[in-house]
Amino acid sequence: MMMKKCPVCNGPGVKERRVGKYCLSKCRVCSFVYANVTDEEIEQVNFNFGEFVKCHYREVQSGIDALWFDRISRAC
Ligand SMILES: [Zn+2]
Structure with missing residues (x-):
């Protein structure tokens, strides 16, 4: 790949x-x-997601982003 x-x-x-x-x-x-993953895969997954899943994903991703930024800021 x-x-x-x-x-x-x-x-x-x-x-x-x-x-x-x-x-x-x-x-x-x-x-x-x-x-x-390829853009095609992302599109495919997004296409299959309903509005509920999108909202859930956004919440989870926001949490991950927060953790990530926290880790980065500590590393600097
Ligand atoms: Zn880069």
Whole structure:
């Protein structure tokens, strides 16, 4: 599978870890961690999600973002 480039800075990604059936990549340049999936896969998943799931995802993602920013701010 192709390593997806960083959605933030377009830098090269390295394998970070696996979550379920998805691989997370970490940007070598800015350390941003993102899912190594194609835009088609993201579209497919989004297409199948209902409004409830979208809301739930937004809440979960906000929590993850908060944790991530917390970790980054501590590392600096
Ligand atoms: Zn990056």
